[in-house]
Amino acid sequence: MALKILLADPNEEWISSAKKFLEEQLYEVDVVTNGKDVQLAMYNTKFFAVVMNIEIKDHSGLQVLRFLKTNYPSQRVILVHKPMTEEEKSFSDEVYDEEAYKKLGATEVLGLPFEMDALHECLEGHQSLGDVMQSLDKKKGQSEVEEVNSEDDNYTKVKIDEFYTAKAVLFDVFIKLGTGRYLKILHAGDAFSKDRIDKYKNEKKVEYLYFHIKDRRKYIQYTNFLAEKLIDTKGIGADKKLSMLKNVSEKFLETAFQEGMKPQIMEQGKQVCENVYNLIEKDESLFKALREWQDFDPSAYSHSYLTTIFAAAIIKRFEWQSKTTVEATAMACMFHDIGKMKLPKELLEKKKEDFTDEDWEQYKKHPELGAAMFEGNRTVGNSVQQMILQHHEYFDGTGFPHGKRGTKILTLSNIVCCANDFANTIVETGEKPVDALKIFLEKHDQMTRYNSLIVECLIKSFVDPAKIIKEHKLPSNSRLIASKKAS
Numbered sequence: 460m461a462l463k464i465l466l467a468d469p470n471e472e473w474i475s476s477a478k479k480f481l482e483e484q485l486y487e488v489d490v491v492t493n494g495k496d497v498q499l500a501m502y503n504t505k506f507f508a509v510v511m512n513i514e515i516k517d518h519s520g521l522q523v524l525r526f527l528k529t530n531y532p533s534q535r536v537i538l539v540h541k542p543m544t545e546e547e548k549s550f551s552d553e554v555y556d557e558e559a560y561k562k563l564g565a566t567e568v569l570g571l572p573f574e575m576d577a578l579h580e581c582l583e584g585h586q587s588l589g590d591v592m593q594s595l596d597k598k599k600g601q602s603e604v605e606e607v608n609s610e611d612d613n614y615t616k617v618k619i620d621e622f623y624t625a626k627a628v629l630f631d632v633f634i635k636l637g638t639g640r641y642l643k644i645l646h647a648g649d650a651f652s653k654d655r656i657d658k659y660k661n662e663k664k665v666e667y668l669y670f671h672i673k674d675r676r677k678y679i680q681y682t683n684f685l686a687e688k689l690i691d692t693k694g695i696g697a698d699k700k701l702s703m704l705k706n707v708s709e710k711f712l713e714t715a716f717q718e719g720m721k722p723q724i725m726e727q728g729k730q731v732c733e734n735v736y737n738l739i740e741k742d743e744s745l746f747k748a749l750r751e752w753q754d755f756d757p758s759a760y761s762h763s764y765l766t767t768i769f770a771a772a773i774i775k776r777f778e779w780q781s782k783t784t785v786e787a788t789a790m791a792c793m794f795h796d797i798g799k800m801k802l803p804k805e806l807l808e809k810k811k812e813d814f815t816d817e818d819w820e821q822y823k824k825h826p827e828l829g830a831a832m833f834e835g836n837r838t839v840g841n842s843v844q845q846m847i848l849q850h851h852e853y854f855d856g857t858g859f860p861h862g863k864r865g866t867k868i869l870t871l872s873n874i875v876c877c878a879n880d881f882a883n884t885i886v887e888t889g890e891k892p893v894d895a896l897k898i899f900l901e902k903h904d905q906m907t908r909y910n911s912l913i914v915e916c917l918i919k920s921f922v923d924p925a926k927i928i929k930e931h932k933l934p935s936n937s938r939l940i941a942s943k944k945a946s
């Protein structure tokens with residue numbers, strides 16, 4: 460069953476082209492050209508979203524907006540308007556901008572002129588997993604395979620063994636035949652066929668499946684949902700849970716880095732962080748998986764995930780830890796190096812050993828550049844920005860960008876710093892985390908970078924809590940927490 464959209468706009472030409480476009484995206488569309496008809500349509504039908512131009516007459520756009528807010532407060536309303544110029548604002552008694560319309564009940568505001576894709580993105584951004592499933596045109600079997608030619612930049616990949624899908628495939632799935640050449644092996648709505656996937660994996664030795672980048676949101680949404688269920692399931696190893704979270708967090712980071720930190724994308728990131736929190740909180744056998752886990756590669760996304768997991772594992776050992784601190788730290792870990800995007804490509808391609816003094820000066824700016832990218836971002840709090848800013852400040856005062864020392868550095872920032880350095884050691888040595896830990900701890904000159912309690916907590920995250928409780932004859936309900944508050 461398709462999701463229903465009500466389009467309300469006085470411009471009949473625009474409305475018919477928008478209707479055609481949205482129907483091609485499998486929405487069911489009703490159209491009206493005046494305000495009274497919006498209200499009438501609302502009595503008769505339940506809409507997924509109302510897309511309304513504020514210029515609508517015969518019950519003005521503002522009147523209809525008030526009507527919707529009062530009578531249908533949970534209705535998604537995408538308001539279309541022509542933004543006021545600075546001159547118009549100075550002559551007008553009342554300024555109507557995005558913020559003002561949102562106060563009046565609009566969920567999203569689109570400024571004219573905009574591309575139809577922006578409207579599509581906006582509608583998709585508000586779909587829950589249930590909406591996605593509902594809008595799917597489900598088929599009984601599988602459609603025929605089909606060759607498609609399209610630019611490689613339009614596709615993203617996942618390992619064939621790590622591809623998760625519902626019974627009905629949520630979006631088209633491809634294998635790559637060559638540059639710009641893909642074979643659509645499953646169509647959106649097809650019943651999922653493990654046999655078909657296994658055939659490609661075993662007979663054709665296919666390692667990756669591909670899907671269109673416009674479908675990344677659906678993939679993240681679904682994998683987040685599965686990760687949540689998996690984390691709650693007893694009897695499934697923590698290594699599987701860690702790998703699924705890695706999969707979804709990497710795809711989330713890829714989206715955020717390529718499309719920008721848009722609110723809808725960041726909301727998905729919050730769910731990833733919540734899953735990180737649930738995993739470290741609920742899984743008693745996590746320490747085992749952390750010792751042995753080797754499902755990582757040298758990519759920046761993989762590094763960010765390793766940093767996230769070890770920072771969360773460290774925080775878990777502190778008495779003052781809470782869901783909020785773990786989730787905020789997880790978010791900061793994922794984006795700690797985002798400022799590097801603003802550095803020249805040539806610098807990033809250079810090895811650190813070859814850095815000149817000038818290169819170092821430039822490199823040391825990345826924490827500030829990263830923190831600035833979160834300026835005014837309402838989805839993440841100020842603490843995330845602070846952690847990104849301080850992730851290279853060292854406890855002994857030798858860090859950057861400000862050479863802060865000791866208690867001048869936030870404990871959470873120092874945790875991110877320690878987890879970041881430890882993640883680097885794991886990737887550089889290629890050892891299992893438990894072996895990389897020994898190498899890390901032997902870097903004596905580096906250990907003064909961190910509050911010693913943080914290092915203590917890192918070590919404890921590798922130890923079976925039950926064993927320590929037994930050895931130290933602690934009460935069985937003890938948490939393995941840091942012995943005193945970190946400063």
Ligand SMILES: [Fe+2]
Pocket residue numbers: 795796825850851
């Ligand atoms: Fe960094």
